Amino acid sequence: MITCTSTAQVVAMEVSQEIDEPLVDLAPDGSVEATNKDKVSADERVVIVASTTTSKAHLELLELQDRASKRDPSEIVTIIPYMGYARQDKLFREGEPISARAVARAISTSTDRVYSVNPHNVSILDYFDVPAEPIDAAPQLAKALPDDLADPIFLGPDEDAEWLARSVRDSYGTGHVDNFDKVRHSPTEVEMRADDKDFSGSDVVLVDDMIATGGTMSEAVDILAGQDLERVFVTCVHPLLVGNALSKLHRAGITSIYATDTLDRTVSNVSVAEPIAEKL
Numbered sequence: 001m002i003t004c005t006s007t008a009q010v011v012a013m014e015v016s017q018e019i020d021e022p023l024v025d026l027a028p029d030g031s032v033e034a035t036n037k038d039k040v041s042a043d044e045r046v047v048i049v050a051s052t053t054t055s056k057a058h059l060e061l062l063e064l065q066d067r068a069s070k071r072d073p074s075e076i077v078t079i080i081p082y083m084g085y086a087r088q089d090k091l092f093r094e095g096e097p098i099s100a101r102a103v104a105r106a107i108s109t110s111t112d113r114v115y116s117v118n119p120h121n122v123s124i125l126d127y128f129d130v131p132a133e134p135i136d137a138a139p140q141l142a143k144a145l146p147d148d149l150a151d152p153i154f155l156g157p158d159e160d161a162e163w164l165a166r167s168v169r170d171s172y173g174t175g176h177v178d179n180f181d182k183v184r185h186s187p188t189e190v191e192m193r194a195d196d197k198d199f200s201g202s203d204v205v206l207v208d209d210m211i212a213t214g215g216t217m218s219e220a221v222d223i224l225a226g227q228d229l230e231r232v233f234v235t236c237v238h239p240l241l242v243g244n245a246l247s248k249l250h251r252a253g254i255t256s257i258y259a260t261d262t263l264d265r266t267v268s269n270v271s272v273a274e275p276i277a278e279k280l
């Protein structure tokens with residue numbers, strides 16, 4: 001059986017269909033809500049799908065794990081389509097917490113294994129005290145792109161995104177990989193350097209793990225606007241889209257995004273249910 005946080009309902013429904021297991025609500029004592037007509041046995045494996053966008057969503061996950069453990073199931077599997085706090089993955093400044101480690105440890109207490117879709121840095125999976133593996137959404141993003149891309153460039157807006165751009169290119173099957181250089185001045189302000197990079201005549205596919213404020217993608221598209229490109233496609237795994245991100249992207253001339261449903265957003269048009277189901 002599958003259960004989910006309120007922040008991961010779409011992807012949980014899709015996973016439920018993929019693996020043909022019921023999506024249920026769990027009561028505090030671990031029983032399945034009476035409203036659900038699906039038959040589930042007492043010791044059945046429980047799969048929890050949870051995108052921890054906020055502290056509340058993180059708590060929701062811990063509570064679901066607590067409810068699931070009351071059932072004494074054969075196994076509790078935790079799927080984290082989007083893992084919050086993942087960017088606070090090391091000590092950036094003395095006195096700050098390593099939040100990714102703190103939440104990973106908490107999540108580990110009531111689960112047997114964990115899967116996380118494209119965590120910001122795969123090394124954070126080492127913070128879990130149970131086996132934890134990444135799931136790569138790059139093949140799904142590649143599949144969603146038009147199949148007639150002309151001499152495509154898969155472009156990371158910064159050096160960190162290059163590996164993901166490479167992974168999407170590898171899945172797409174053809175094209176070059178490159179990246180811009182980015183300096184972040186504040187949470188909402190980034191400066192991007194393209195040096196002499198010129199992609200004229202190509203289709204460009206921008207690839208990033210996440211769009212948060214939209215500053216990074218807007219800057220990248222702004223630079224590309226000065227070049228004689230065929231088409232520009234914007235892709236990301238996690239469309240966090242905080243604040244006025246969508247209108248910022250719109251102002252930058254971005255009219256469509258290929259984004260996965262690790263987060264329930266209006267732009268979440270690429271499903272990650274299949275690679276998740278493969279792990280189950």
Ligand code: R5P
Nearest residue numbers: 209210211212213214215216
């Ligand atoms: C940064 O390391 C990430 O890969 C993304 O580039 C970043 O999180 C995007 O944030 P924003 O949309 O706020 O520029």
